[in-house]
Amino acid sequence: MKILTCPLNGPRNISEFTYGGELKAMPDPKACSTAEWADYVFNCENRRGLVTEWWLHNASSYWFLAERHTGTDEVLRTFDPRELFTQRVDFAAQETRS
Amino acid sequence: MPFSLLKYGLSADYPVEVDLPPPRELKSSYDVVIIGGGGHGLATAYYLARYHGITNVAVLEKAYLGGGNTARNTAVIRSNYLTSEGVKFYIESVRLFKELSNEFDFNIMYSERGQLTLAHTDATVRAFRQRAEVNKHFGGRTELIDRQQIRELVPCLNLDPGHLPVLAGLWHIDGGTARHDAVAWGYAKQAAKRGVEIHQLTEVQDFVVENNRIAAIKTNRGTVRCGCAVQAVAGTSSLLMNKLGIRAPLHTYPLQAMVTQPFKPFLDPLVSSSALHCYVQQTSRGEIVFGGGSDPYPLYHTRSTLDLKESLLAHAIEMFPFMANAKLMRQWAGMTDMTPDYSPLMGLSPIDGYYLDAGWGTWGFKATPICGKTMAELVAGGGQVPELIAPFGLDRFSRFQQVNEMGATAASH
Numbered sequence: 001m002k003i004l005t006c007p008l009n010g011p012r013n014i015s016e017f018t019y020g021g022e023l024k025a026m027p028d029p030k031a032c033s034t035a036e037w038a039d040y041v042f043n044c045e046n047r048r049g050l051v052t053e054w055w056l057h058n059a060s061s062y063w064f065l066a067e068r069h070t071g072t073d074e075v076l077r078t079f080d081p082r083e084l085f086t087q088r089v090d091f092a093a094q095e096t097r098s
Numbered sequence: 099m100p101f102s103l104l105k106y107g108l109s110a111d112y113p114v115e116v117d118l119p120p121p122r123e124l125k126s127s128y129d130v131v132i133i134g135g136g137g138h139g140l141a142t143a144y145y146l147a148r149y150h151g152i153t154n155v156a157v158l159e160k161a162y163l164g165g166g167n168t169a170r171n172t173a174v175i176r177s178n179y180l181t182s183e184g185v186k187f188y189i190e191s192v193r194l195f196k197e198l199s200n201e202f203d204f205n206i207m208y209s210e211r212g213q214l215t216l217a218h219t220d221a222t223v224r225a226f227r228q229r230a231e232v233n234k235h236f237g238g239r240t241e242l243i244d245r246q247q248i249r250e251l252v253p254c255l256n257l258d259p260g261h262l263p264v265l266a267g268l269w270h271i272d273g274g275t276a277r278h279d280a281v282a283w284g285y286a287k288q289a290a291k292r293g294v295e296i297h298q299l300t301e302v303q304d305f306v307v308e309n310n311r312i313a314a315i316k317t318n319r320g321t322v323r324c325g326c327a328v329q330a331v332a333g334t335s336s337l338l339m340n341k342l343g344i345r346a347p348l349h350t351y352p353l354q355a356m357v358t359q360p361f362k363p364f365l366d367p368l369v370s371s372s373a374l375h376c377y378v379q380q381t382s383r384g385e386i387v388f389g390g391g392s393d394p395y396p397l398y399h400t401r402s403t404l405d406l407k408e409s410l411l412a413h414a415i416e417m418f419p420f421m422a423n424a425k426l427m428r429q430w431a432g433m434t435d436m437t438p439d440y441s442p443l444m445g446l447s448p449i450d451g452y453y454l455d456a457g458w459g460t461w462g463f464k465a466t467p468i469c470g471k472t473m474a475e476l477v478a479g480g481g482q483v484p485e486l487i488a489p490f491g492l493d494r495f496s497r498f499q500q501v502n503e504m505g506a507t508a509a510s511h
Contacts, residue, residue, distance in 0.1 A: 019395035042347035046336035048398040
């Protein structure tokens, strides 16, 4: 059994979690081109090394970030996304245009 | 011929046939450099040499021939996919597989046993109807069969596993298997015989790009210039593409498989169930091979986990209860480069003269011959993309034209 430490719920079996993909910077959906948006939606670096990625604790629906080495499967750190995301992105408010 | 046998028996110089010539130094330049000495890379080299007369070719392999996913897959050959693009492509591959032993004069142990996929829900039965019709339309042999027919095909199968009774089956008569190492060695031997150089223990470390065109490849044994290059490195595709700044939707996941002690022959068809995340087949040596879904998150490693073994074998035992007493003999894993639409990335890249054969996820072995043939056409045509692989271009994602094969994987990943 592999243990992942959830910032909210503490150390849990990794089977309680879902992998959520690499942390990527989102382009501004209003200003970016279709190609930029496709790149954001589909492409990733898929690096071998230390990466920052999203994880979900299924039972509590809590999303957080983990620093994991994709060559050795070592998790160095897990942390709350509020460390990086200080502002809320509100998609609903932008749907008034045309 | 008995007389020639007798002659060679008495003579001291029996003509020993050498599969591969001994290694030599890298030349300073080749017309074509193929990165990756697995089935796909070797097949590309073979079709280039045999059908296009291009023999100034080097295949660079970082370890040994066919030691990556070519030797790690579960050797399933089938063409019962979902999309017309996929079915056309894989039907051609199955056709080439059937002729391969004759073409090589080398036995790849192709065995057409049929493949049975089980449906446990009404939705899957509907999807199977569609797959059967698409398959028949393009000349494949696939039928929807009922419980009684399944019972006759596989008498030892439990038709009521737990909460998922079997409702129907997709019976793919063209399904089969072959010896995967023999496929790689058959291509290697025939390519080498025609002048292709195969360099093992030769790792690509970097690239030289001039005016957005691939110019040279830096390896641990020196730099070679090349007219063009083909990348066929499966699980580590992204690592090479990142060096060239090519962005792609690839995620590398380990896929685990295992094999039991040998049994008397009892299972002729290859049996799979996507609801139970499991596929099962008996090899010609009598061993039972189990494969299942990929690991739950990406990793560049071929380690094994107990969690996956437990869940996979629990399902396998639901299907074949008597296997609870079987002993596992070996287990292993391969690194698979998965795409979001479960179709490969083939064809052009943003770098001129650099061709991609990637994104083969968990479905690469069955495409080996057709991949080699179409990639060779692409190279020989100077970048003119053959019609058969046009839908699989990397640019389909920026055009939002994916080829969705998600419903057609043997085990959901």
